[in-house]
Amino acid sequence: MLKAGGIVASAAIGSRSLTRFPQEGDRATPAGVFPLLEVFYRPDRTRRPRTALPVRPLRPDDGWCDAPFHSAYNRPVRHPFPASAERLWRDDGIYDIIVVIDFNIRRRVQARGSAIFFHLARPDFSPTLGCIAIPEREMRLILAMSGPGTRLITG
Numbered sequence: 001m002l003k004a005g006g007i008v009a010s011a012a013i014g015s016r017s018l019t020r021f022p023q024e025g026d027r028a029t030p031a032g033v034f035p036l037l038e039v040f041y042r043p044d045r046t047r048r049p050r051t052a053l054p055v056r057p058l059r060p061d062d063g064w065c066d067a068p069f070h071s072a073y074n075r076p077v078r079h080p081f082p083a084s085a086e087r088l089w090r091d092d093g094i095y096d097i098i099v100v101i102d103f104n105i106r107r108r109v110q111a112r113g114s115a116i117f118f119h120l121a122r123p124d125f126s127p128t129l130g131c132i133a134i135p136e137r138e139m140r141l142i143l144a145m146s147g148p149g150t151r152l153i154t155g
Contacts, residue, residue, distance in 0.1 A: 002134055007145075009138035015127035018155045022104075022113040022130070024068050029130050030116060031155025034101040036146055040088065042096045049097055049140055052147030058095070062088040066114040074104050074114035086115050094120045097139055101132075101152050118152055 002011040016028035039049055043057040065072040067083035077085050088095050099118035113130060121133035132154060134142075 002132070002138075007138055007141050009134045009142075010121070010125060012121045012125045012128050012133040013154070014130040016130075020155070022116075024066065024111045024113055026113070027127075027129055029128070029132060029154055030103050030113060032103070032153075034103050034152045034154070036118070036150045036152060037100045037102055037105065039143060040095075040098040040100070042089065045093070046096045046136070049143045051143035053099070053143065053150070058088055058098075060089045064088060064115045068111035068114075073110060074108055092122070094122060094133060096120055097136065097143075099139075099143070099152075 002009045013029040014027045016026060018031040019028035020031050022028060022030040036053055038054040038056065039051055040056055040058045041049055048055060061079045063077045063079045063081055063085035065075050065077045065083060065085045067073060070083040079085065079087060088098065097120055101116065101118055103116040104112045104114065117131045119131055119133050120136050120139060
């Protein structure tokens with residue numbers, strides 16, 4: 001369950017639950033307090049979210065480096081990319097809206113975990129690979145109330 005302002009939403013988290021000691025690929029959602037940094041959205045599938053956070057449309061070549069010892073680790077990249085990098089332009093719809101949270105971003109530690117986002121849930125609320133996911137309606141309501149300084153609290 002996720003609470004934000006007066007909104008309560010069902011949320012999916014990692015299949016290995018929450019952890020205070022995240023590692024790359026552990027399938028657990030980091031526990032902590034994470035500022036919301038920016039929003040990406042897929043303009044061919046959904047409208048631009050209303051929010052005071054920075055918003056950027058996704059492009060088909062957008063990715064996120066998940067190679068623990070690459071200099072671009074846990075940073076946005078463009079495909080083709082020479083190291084392991086997740087594709088943000090997905091067919092399943094869960095990345096139609098992505099909120100980048102400050103998990104291992106500003107104070108980056110190699111292999112601590114990457115691409116931990118706040119994004120859209122699958123219809124069956126199946127577990128994520130470590131992200132936090134909610135339905136689009138609730139995501140849009142939360143984003144409308146969010147701006148610089150808004151934080152996501154897990155655990």
